[in-house]
Amino acid sequence: MSKHHVTTTINGEPVEYLCEAQQTMLDVLRDELNLTGSKEGCGSGDCGACTVIVDGNIVCSCLMLGVEAEGKTITTVEGIAEGDKLHPVQQKFLEHAALQCGFCTPGFIVAAKALLDENKNPTEEETRYWLAGNLCRCTGYDKIIRAVLDAAALMRGEAGAV
Amino acid sequence: MSYLDKSALKVVGTRPVRPDGVEKVIGRANFGADMVMPGMLWGKVLRSPHAHARIRSINTARAAALPGVRAVITADDFPPIASEEAFVGEGPMNFRDLSYNCIARGKVLYDGHAVAAVAATSPAIAEEALDLIAVDYEVLPHVIDVEDAMKADAPVLHDDLFTQGVDPKPTKPSNIAKRIGFNKGDIATGWKEAEVTIERRYTTQPVHQGYIEPHACVVAVGADGQCTIWSSSQGQFMVRAYCAKLLGVDIANIRAMPAEIGGGFGGKTLIYLEPLAMALSRKSGRPVKIVMNREEVFRGTGPAAGSVIEVKLGAKKDGRLVAAELLLKYQAGAFPGSPVGPGCMCAFAMYDIPHVSIVGYDVVSNRPKVAAYRAPGAPNSSFGVESCMDELARQMNIDPLHLREINAAKDGTKAAHGPTWSNIGYLETVQAAQANAHLSHKLGSNQGRGVASGFWFNIGGESSAACHINEDGTATVVEGCPDIGGSRASMAMMAAEVLGIPYERVRPIVADTASVGFSFLTGGSRVTFATGMAVTQAAEKVVVELKKRAAMIWDISPDAVDWKDGKAYPAGPNAGSFEPLSLQEIALKAGRTGGPISAEVTINAQGAGAGWATHICDVEVDSETGRVKILRYTAIQDVGRAIHPSYVEGQIQGGVTQGIGWALNEEYIYDKDGRLENPGFLDYRVPVASDLPMIDAVMLEIPNPRHPFGAKGVGEVPIVPPMAAVANAIFDATGIRMRDLPMSPPKLRAALDAEAPPPRLAAE
Numbered sequence: 001m002s003k004h005h006v007t008t009t010i011n012g013e014p015v016e017y018l019c020e021a022q023q024t025m026l027d028v029l030r031d032e033l034n035l036t037g038s039k040e041g042c043g044s045g046d047c048g049a050c051t052v053i054v055d056g057n058i059v060c061s062c063l064m065l066g067v068e069a070e071g072k073t074i075t076t077v078e079g080i081a082e083g084d085k086l087h088p089v090q091q092k093f094l095e096h097a098a099l100q101c102g103f104c105t106p107g108f109i110v111a112a113k114a115l116l117d118e119n120k121n122p123t124e125e126e127t128r129y130w131l132a133g134n135l136c137r138c139t140g141y142d143k144i145i146r147a148v149l150d151a152a153a154l155m156r157g158e159a160g161a162v
Numbered sequence: 163m164s165y166l167d168k169s170a171l172k173v174v175g176t177r178p179v180r181p182d183g184v185e186k187v188i189g190r191a192n193f194g195a196d197m198v199m200p201g202m203l204w205g206k207v208l209r210s211p212h213a214h215a216r217i218r219s220i221n222t223a224r225a226a227a228l229p230g231v232r233a234v235i236t237a238d239d240f241p242p243i244a245s246e247e248a249f250v251g252e253g254p255m256n257f258r259d260l261s262y263n264c265i266a267r268g269k270v271l272y273d274g275h276a277v278a279a280v281a282a283t284s285p286a287i288a289e290e291a292l293d294l295i296a297v298d299y300e301v302l303p304h305v306i307d308v309e310d311a312m313k314a315d316a317p318v319l320h321d322d323l324f325t326q327g328v329d330p331k332p333t334k335p336s337n338i339a340k341r342i343g344f345n346k347g348d349i350a351t352g353w354k355e356a357e358v359t360i361e362r363r364y365t366t367q368p369v370h371q372g373y374i375e376p377h378a379c380v381v382a383v384g385a386d387g388q389c390t391i392w393s394s395s396q397g398q399f400m401v402r403a404y405c406a407k408l409l410g411v412d413i414a415n416i417r418a419m420p421a422e423i424g425g426g427f428g429g430k431t432l433i434y435l436e437p438l439a440m441a442l443s444r445k446s447g448r449p450v451k452i453v454m455n456r457e458e459v460f461r462g463t464g465p466a467a468g469s470v471i472e473v474k475l476g477a478k479k480d481g482r483l484v485a486a487e488l489l490l491k492y493q494a495g496a497f498p499g500s501p502v503g504p505g506c507m508c509a510f511a512m513y514d515i516p517h518v519s520i521v522g523y524d525v526v527s528n529r530p531k532v533a534a535y536r537a538p539g540a541p542n543s544s545f546g547v548e549s550c551m552d553e554l555a556r557q558m559n560i561d562p563l564h565l566r567e568i569n570a571a572k573d574g575t576k577a578a579h580g581p582t583w584s585n586i587g588y589l590e591t592v593q594a595a596q597a598n599a600h601l602s603h604k605l606g607s608n609q610g611r612g613v614a615s616g617f618w619f620n621i622g623g624e625s626s627a628a629c630h631i632n633e634d635g636t637a638t639v640v641e642g643c644p645d646i647g648g649s650r651a652s653m654a655m656m657a658a659e660v661l662g663i664p665y666e667r668v669r670p671i672v673a674d675t676a677s678v679g680f681s682f683l684t685g686g687s688r689v690t691f692a693t694g695m696a697v698t699q700a701a702e703k704v705v706v707e708l709k710k711r712a713a714m715i716w717d718i719s720p721d722a723v724d725w726k727d728g729k730a731y732p733a734g735p736n737a738g739s740f741e742p743l744s745l746q747e748i749a750l751k752a753g754r755t756g757g758p759i760s761a762e763v764t765i766n767a768q769g770a771g772a773g774w775a776t777h778i779c780d781v782e783v784d785s786e787t788g789r790v791k792i793l794r795y796t797a798i799q800d801v802g803r804a805i806h807p808s809y810v811e812g813q814i815q816g817g818v819t820q821g822i823g824w825a826l827n828e829e830y831i832y833d834k835d836g837r838l839e840n841p842g843f844l845d846y847r848v849p850v851a852s853d854l855p856m857i858d859a860v861m862l863e864i865p866n867p868r869h870p871f872g873a874k875g876v877g878e879v880p881i882v883p884p885m886a887a888v889a890n891a892i893f894d895a896t897g898i899r900m901r902d903l904p905m906s907p908p909k910l911r912a913a914l915d916a917e918a919p920p921p922r923l924a925a926e
């Protein structure tokens with residue numbers, strides 16, 4: 001099998017890699033690029049643990065091929081914080097104890113960031129539906145939803161909304 | 163020492179950020195599948211496509227010859243193991259069965275049973291090699307349903323399984339592994355005294371724990387037999403013990419490293435992959451990584467037992483229960499060991515009933531071996547009993563909470579399974595429910611309200627912990643229980659409280675099996691209780707040492723030193739007059755006062771406090787589709803002392819949500835050939851964010867005097883009441899009693915169509 005050469009941008013940096021035609025983006029991130037923050041919970045697009053942002057849209061990286069990244073701009077969970085400054089969503093996840101095992105957390109962080117990029121003031125219901133593609137088996141979602149709404153408030157410059 | 167006085171606490175009871183939080187929100191935490199080793203191979207597992215078949219032969223030659231394949235294994239690569247009960251996991255485990263479950267020997271017993279495994283230089287080659295393994299099966303008749311499996315003419319899974327607990331011992335093998343019974347009082351007298359009786363039958367389906375992280379491990383065995391296991395489990399010491407036994411090696415030759423664990427809920431209290439990776443590594447001389455996919459998780463691991471529950475209750479006209487009878491039939495999966503015992507014991511634990519008779523059966527069938535799942539056994543029997551309590555309450559026109567109130571077990575009540583309760587908070591949960599604002603919400607049409615209660619034992623057990631004072635006055639806490647939901651934070655908080663230093667100056671770590679003393683696994687809601695006790699004692703030992711050092715510096719007796727807020731003080735004017743010495747100052751001088759300051763404690767913690775809960779659930783039923791929407795949910799629980807309240811709430815909210823999934827959607831669906839039809843999250847539907855409201859967790863703090871801070875276990879009892887709470891709410895909304903889980907839209911829709919709803923009860 002000959003490998004494909006891919007040139008792309010990941011977390012703001014130009015990246016080149018070789019991948020096999022059948023390798024998913026998730027496999028490439030985890031096994032070729034050592035970006036293991038994106039998790040595989042199902043490999044079938046049902047759990048959201050592998051969520052990344054591709055050209056502004058959230059995508060299950062397990063459903064995308066590595067070769068499809070050519071020329072795209074990708075953000076993974078490793079690219080959400082700016083240096084050592086956490087994104088408000090990350091900060092609020094910590095403050096609200098919105099993670100227990102933390103395995104679903106990368107997917108939720110990425111999906112929630114994308115939500116707040118698009119909608120500065122989501123309602124609880126909008127947040128619940130936006131995140132309905134991300135499974136969490138530990139928390140019952142309560143604290144996750146509160147953390148996201150609180151992060152939105154923080155980003156709007158309001159204090160302690162939830 | 164005791165820290166039961168909450169008002170004196172500075173750290174315990176607050177909500178700091180967890181010590182391992184940042185690495186988990188930036189994607190840096192290392193879970194089972196994140197580990198790589200130089201020269202690592204990829205392992206894959208071949209699984210049975212049959213529910214029950216004899217393995218005539220396995221030909222691995224073609225797979226082994228595929229370029230890139232470095233090892234192929236079957237059961238022949240494992241030593242045969244005699245039947246022997248082990249007690250390192252949650253509940254008893256037979257080593258022989260565990261070995262046979264990890265890799266089939268002679269027969270496959272369920273769809274998904276592992277048959278062989280390969281290790282190759284890439285996942286794709288390993289996958290290709292699986293197709294080249296030729297297994298010659300003789301397909302045998304199979305049995306899936308628990309009651310079918312109990313029939314005299316059912317296909318028998320194990321020729322050497324004779325029902326235990328019956329007299330005389332049966333002459334023929336069967337699928338009934340065990341019969342157990344519990345009695346209190348005299349049930350015949352109870353039925354004579356009863357003025358009202360009710361008898362009902364309920365069923366539940368197997369459900370998977372559904373942790374989002376599939377099982378994963380990397381194992382490296384050296385030429386000298388030294389083995390390192392990196393895996394995601396609920397107990398690195400459990401992994402070490404099981405692997406040593408299954409591979410026939412000394413425990414000292416295995417070092418088990420705890421990866422971060424992406425959920426377990428009991429499902430990672432046993433092993434599946436580690437022995438296979440170990441055998442492959444031994445054979446190939448290379449580290450081997452195996453990661454399950456989601457389909458393998460569903461077909462090959464867990465689930466919780468499905469069950470049949472027959473309940474009979476007898477009461478006086480005023481609602482006082484006088485008699486209760488229970489018959490339980492629990493699916494064990496392919497090997498004995500369903501949690502029918504706890505199912506029997508938990509069923510009536512909330513109530514003070516003079517005459518009780520309970521019988522339970524542990525039954526094998528051609529399904530994956532069940533694993534523990536949050537309060538294993540209790541949710542099943544409680545679904546039956548708590549639904550039946552609701553049916554009784556409505557039949558007698560008594561408020562369901564009042565019925566529970568007048569029958570509540572209290573301190574001094576003797577439970578049917580033996581113990582006499584003390585320091586229990588069950589009645590308080592009922593009274594808190596009666597007073598909860600939840601009840602003041604008005605219900606609309608198609609809406610209903612249900613309540614249910616639950617009990618779980620919680621356990622203590624063996625734990626080790628160390629507390630090291632660092633040169634700069636910070637502290638490191640070392641423990642041996644994987645942190646599955648924020649327990650590092652609780653450990654650091656308890657240590658900080660005892661040492662009198664800020665929480666941020668204590669760093670907790672979960673150590674590997676070579677770096678801390680033996681610790682039983684994370685399970686049974688035991689870690690905050692038992693490991694917390696070990697951590698507290700280690701910190702207390704350090705304080706004794708710190709006082710000794712201060713005494714040495716001041717040249718006075720250690721008895722004349724007090725420890726307060728992280729500083730040594732002379733104890734009263736007679737001790738002399740000295741400026742207080744901080745922990746930091748003492749740490750700086752440790753080299754000159756006797757060397758490093760640290761303590762390790764190993765205990766077998768006794769006196770765990772049981773968990774009690776009462777839940778209130780409001781639902782709305784869509785009469786066209788049969789879909790149930792959860793409108794409001796309040797879970798009230800006796801938590802002892804909430805060390806970190808956010809993580810206690812989190813346990814409650816998570817347990818409730820799993821219970822709602824169990825109630826409404828989750829089930830294993832088998833086709834007529836015994837193959838699992840829904841091994842994925844698309845068709846096995848767990849609750850998602852848009853299915854749920856906020857879940858109100860109400861923590862009642864009725865301290866457990868046997869724990870220094872009063873902690874009781876909190877993680878398991880939250881999953882016990884939801885199934886009945888939801889079913890009772892559905893009845894309230896529709897007048898339809900759903901006695902078979904899950905109460906999925908098609909089933910509820912069919913029930914709605916079959917019955918015209920009767921008018922609402924006057925009391926509702």
Ligand code: FES
Pocket residue numbers: 039040041042043044045046047048049050051060061062063
């Ligand atoms: S791993 Fe991609 S959605 Fe589950």
Ligand code: FES
Pocket residue numbers: 098099100101102103104105135136137138139374424425
């Ligand atoms: S925190 Fe464990 S799956 Fe979400």
